[in-house]
Amino acid sequence: SASGLAAASGLALPDGFSPQLQFARLVRDAISSVPQEFAPAEYVRKQVQVQAEAGGQVALLPKGTALQQYIRSILLFMSTSADEHAARTQAGDSAAPPDAAVDFDELTQSYRWRGPTGEHADAELRRLEVLHFERFVSQHGGVVSGS
Numbered sequence: 001s002a003s004g005l006a007a008a009s010g011l012a013l014p015d016g017f018s019p020q021l022q023f024a025r026l027v028r029d030a031i032s033s034v035p036q037e038f039a040p041a042e043y044v045r046k047q048v049q050v051q052a053e054a055g056g057q058v059a060l061l062p063k064g065t066a067l068q069q070y071i072r073s074i075l076l077f078m079s080t081s082a083d084e085h086a087a088r089t090q091a092g093d094s095a096a097p098p099d100a101a102v103d104f105d106e107l108t109q110s111y112r113w114r115g116p117t118g119e120h121a122d123a124e125l126r127r128l129e130v131l132h133f134e135r136f137v138s139q140h141g142g143v144v145s146g147s
Contacts, residue, residue, distance in 0.1 A: 011127060014134045018060040023074045024101070024128040026051045028121075031102065031113040038110035045071055062137055070136065077132045079104040079111070098128055 013019070030047035031039045048071050052058060058067050078101045080088075085097030101115025101124075116124035 011130045013130060014137065016062060016137070017130060017133050020057075021060050021129050021133065022055065022057060023048065023052065023070065024078065024125040024132070025122075026055075026057075027074060027078060027102065027111075028113055028115060028125065031111050038105055038108060038112045041075075041104070041109045041111060044075070044111050062133075062140070065136075065140070073136050074132050075102070075104075075111070077135060078102045078115070078128060098124075098131060101128060 026048045027044065029051070030044045033039070033047065034043065045068070049067060052067060052071070061067065061070050080100060082097045082099040101113070103112040103114055104110075105112070115121070115128075
């Protein structure tokens, strides 16, 4: 349930946020699906797009949001360090900034997973999902659809 999710992640769910949003997990799965340590950025974006479309994720995005735009946004969000997040965040933000869950290698244009694994991974991915959604809506002023 949404309230169970909020309790588990310790965050209040923002307006228009669907507990079914799974972009953070799709990113992890796409990066993990390659045998080498670094997954090409183009491959990761494509995989996330295909899985998001197949899983009905597009309908859950803030109104007027292009899927590619949202994917680029969450990849940027997930590769931003806690210090960088803190520098960009308004002082009134209560949630502690997340640490980078992925490394982006500029030279090879590829991503490496460095985020949570094991039993705490799901809760941390949910937290990233909620924090990113909040940030995205505040930056883009997306008209969120009521659930």
